[in-house]
Amino acid sequence: MRITVTSEPLPETGTVVVPVGRDGALSVAARTLDESARGLLRRALAAAGGPLEHGQAIELLLPAGLPQERLVLLVLGKPEGTRRLDLEEAGGRLAAKLGSAKASRASLASTAGLELGCSPSEAAIALATGCRLRAWRFTKYQHEKPEEPQPRLEELALHLGSEEAEAARSLLVREEAVIGGVLRARELVSEPANVLGPAEFAQACRQLERFGVAVEVLDKERLEALGMRALLGVAQGSARPPFVVVMRWRGAEQERPLAFVGKGVCFDTGGISLKPAQGMEEMKFDMAGAAAVFGTIQALAARKARVDAVGVIGLVENMPSGTAQRPGDVVRAMSGKTIEVVNTDAEGRLVLADCCWYTQERFKPAAMIDLATLTGACIVALGRERAGLFASDDTLAQRLLAAGEATGELLWRLPLGKAYEQHIKSEVADIKNVGRNREAGAIAGAVFIQQFTGGIPWAHLDIAGTAWTNRDTALAAKGATGFGVRLLDRLVRESYEAPAEER
Ligand code: BES
Ligand code: MN
Ligand code: ZN
Numbered sequence: 001m002r003i004t005v006t007s008e009p010l011p012e013t014g015t016v017v018v019p020v021g022r023d024g025a026l027s028v029a030a031r032t033l034d035e036s037a038r039g040l041l042r043r044a045l046a047a048a049g050g051p052l053e054h055g056q057a058i059e060l061l062l063p064a065g066l067p068q069e070r071l072v073l074l075v076l077g078k079p080e081g082t083r084r085l086d087l088e089e090a091g092g093r094l095a096a097k098l099g100s101a102k103a104s105r106a107s108l109a110s111t112a113g114l115e116l117g118c119s120p121s122e123a124a125i126a127l128a129t130g131c132r133l134r135a136w137r138f139t140k141y142q143h144e145k146p147e148e149p150q151p152r153l154e155e156l157a158l159h160l161g162s163e164e165a166e167a168a169r170s171l172l173v174r175e176e177a178v179i180g181g182v183l184r185a186r187e188l189v190s191e192p193a194n195v196l197g198p199a200e201f202a203q204a205c206r207q208l209e210r211f212g213v214a215v216e217v218l219d220k221e222r223l224e225a226l227g228m229r230a231l232l233g234v235a236q237g238s239a240r241p242p243f244v245v246v247m248r249w250r251g252a253e254q255e256r257p258l259a260f261v262g263k264g265v266c267f268d269t270g271g272i273s274l275k276p277a278q279g280m281e282e283m284k285f286d287m288a289g290a291a292a293v294f295g296t297i298q299a300l301a302a303r304k305a306r307v308d309a310v311g312v313i314g315l316v317e318n319m320p321s322g323t324a325q326r327p328g329d330v331v332r333a334m335s336g337k338t339i340e341v342v343n344t345d346a347e348g349r350l351v352l353a354d355c356c357w358y359t360q361e362r363f364k365p366a367a368m369i370d371l372a373t374l375t376g377a378c379i380v381a382l383g384r385e386r387a388g389l390f391a392s393d394d395t396l397a398q399r400l401l402a403a404g405e406a407t408g409e410l411l412w413r414l415p416l417g418k419a420y421e422q423h424i425k426s427e428v429a430d431i432k433n434v435g436r437n438r439e440a441g442a443i444a445g446a447v448f449i450q451q452f453t454g455g456i457p458w459a460h461l462d463i464a465g466t467a468w469t470n471r472d473t474a475l476a477a478k479g480a481t482g483f484g485v486r487l488l489d490r491l492v493r494e495s496y497e498a499p500a501e502e503r
Contacts, residue, residue, distance in 0.1 A: 001095075001135045002155045003128045003176075005169050007162040012067040015106040017094065019123075020045060021114050022052050022077040029109030029159075030073070037065035044073060054078045055090040057097040070103065076123075082116045084126050085408050089474040091130025096472065098153045099135060107157045110164060121168035124158045129175050131156050133475040136183055138190035174303045178489050181299030182482035188291040189467065189480035193267035193284045198235075198315035201264060201287065202243040205294060205313075211301035216246040228354035230333040231314050234347040237271055237324025238317035244355060247294070247311040249301045252498040257308040259365035260297070260488060261355050263348045263372035264290030264315040271318045271344030272326055285480065286348070288467035289371035290315065292484030299489045306498040312359045314351040318344070330429045334358060335452055338429040346433045348374045349445050353452040360454040366496070367396050367457040370449060371484050372464075377441025379465040386410040387483065388462035390446035396457050399495045400487070406494075408475065409487040411461065420447045 010016050010029065018030040024045050026034055034041035040063055048058050058073040074094055078086055098106050111123040118126075135153045160168055188196060188204065196204075202217045209215055220241040223232055228244070235242035248257070265286035269275060275283065290313035297311040325331070329341045331350070335357040339350065352370055359368055378388040386404075389411040391397035397413055404411040423435035423444050431451060435444025446460045466483040469476055476482070 001132050001153050003132060003172060004155065004157045005165050005172060006157055006159055007165040008159065010109055010159055011107055014068060015070040015072065015098065015101070015103040016068045016109065017072040017074050017106055018109040019076050019111045019114055020052075020073050022054055022075055022079070024052065025114060027109065027111055028113035031113065033066060033071070037063060040065055041073060054082070054086060055093045057094055059097065059101065070101065072097065072106075076111065076114060076116060084118065084122070085406065087116070087123055087126035088130035088133070089408070091127035092134035092474040094127065095131040095134040095153055104152060105155045105157070106153065107159055110160045112161065112164070119164065119167065120160060121164040121171060124160060124164075124168050125171045125175055128156055128158055128172070129179060130475055132179050133182060134477060136186065137477050138187065138479055177302035178299045178486060180302055181295035181489070182485045184298055185288075185291040185295030185482040185485050186480040188294060189285050189288045189482070191284070193317070197240045197266050197317060198243050198264070199240060201266060201290065201315050202245050205245045205247060208247055208294070208298055208301065211298060212249070213297055213301045214248045214250070218244040218246070226358065227332070227334045228358070229331045230339055230350040231316060231354040233325045233329065233331040233341065234265075234271070234318055234350050235316040237321045238319040240317050242314070242316040244358070245313050245315065247297045249297055249305070249307070249309045251300065251304055252306040252308055254308040254366070254498065256366040257310045257363050258492065258496050259359050259363055259368040260293045260309065260311045261352060261359050261368060261370040262290035262293035262311065262313040263287070263352055263370070263374065264313045265348060265351065266315060266317045268318045268345070268347065269320055271347060272320050272324050273343045273345040274320055275345060282468070285468050286373050287315070288373050288463060288480070288483070292371045292463070292482065292488070295482060295485035296488040299485055300492060305492055306500065307492050307496050309492065310359070310363055310365065312355050314355040316347075316351055318347045333452065337431065337451060340426040340429040340432040342432045342434045346445070348372045349433055349448045352449050356449060356458075357452040357454065360456050365456060367393070367459070368453060369400070369459045369461065369488070371461045373467050374445045374462045375442045375464055377438070378462040381414070381442055382412055382465055384465040384469060386412040387466045388442050388446075389413045389459060390416055390443070390462070391459040392416065392450065392453065393457035393459070396459050399491055400459055403487050403490040403494060407486040407490050409466070409483055414443055414446070416443070416447055416450060420444065424448050
């Protein structure tokens, strides 16, 4: 879907969307149409019955007295105040509505005249952003059936006054960069594992070079030389070799970079601790942490964020085979710690152990944030509403929670601590890769990773429940969500970007 900005008047054909207030107030554009159609819009709002609700879209076909085929009244405004995210979500609902109405093109009128706590250009961009995020679907492998063509919104034209249009165009550049990162992350997550294995993912990272990102691909020999035996142990059951990719966007000279680390298990069968067949196909998404890191670096580079950010992803496939690691094996991580692999299905933490250690040792980052579809236990605890947040540093935790509230990528903080570290004590090695049966499973995963963070400010996001959605949500159709990209982009914008240079 494409967003365009214009200061042309609304077209006299096709689908036109005009904002109205929750209290029945008409925007300037709505008032104009209402006048030429002799009160049609006011009558339609009254006929809608009951209190109007933010995000509601009232559709009028062949509106009497107007030339357009379809008029959509988009209700905006929340009694407690309208946030940017509320407008994005309304845009998402609009996309769903236009999609089911089979409109391929629509024109959105300015919100001028409504009290939304932001300028018409900001409101238009927020609405359009939600629209784009919600309209995206992964259809690459589906042939279109002529008898049931896929309804798709292809273009949304934002009609604004000429000054507002100017402002909207510059806001749009930044927003498109972030949307691009989200959609790229979704694409990577949606690809089946036969198409996107570790090598293909590593190759895809090279695409970031055209945004000015420095990309380094570490192959198996290099990982062996570095001593990443925890990661290599996971990979050894697969015919496809592992890779670690380092992506660096240097948009500013900063003393220490900000680091993102991603779990990139391109497919997780569980290994010798094999998962049940039921639902195993979902495990193509087990590289969603790595995809979020990729998408974040892309977004930051595309919008030329004034930050030094490094992304490190560990790409492997967890397979059972004659060369696979066994339950009970002991591996030595790059840090020197020995790990008893009690369950080969707890592989994400093994991959992250080496990636986190490598990242903190090489880059000495100001903060390190890892993202991983780490535990089913996190879904049990928080459902699909929030990702688990674990942090060694309260400031970092607060910043992440705030970024989550602002973007709708919600987090909930769960504890770390000495008592939980007891859960991963091993009889035969320094630590083991599982906790005490089903107790505190998400926390056991987090304290395990923490052993490899070298004491720098660190946060872990368990995105097992949020990387994929089984139902349509406000900003994502069923499927991959790209969770993490908007969150981390916001975190950077709010807390890590260098101030703009004065000119
Ligand atoms: N990738 C899974 C986590 C997962 C499970 C995500 C289900 C989404 C849905 C991870 O590698 C895993 O298998 N974790 C185990 C850990 C256990 C063996 C300690 C789990 O959660 O069962
Ligand atoms: Mn697993
Ligand atoms: Zn996994």
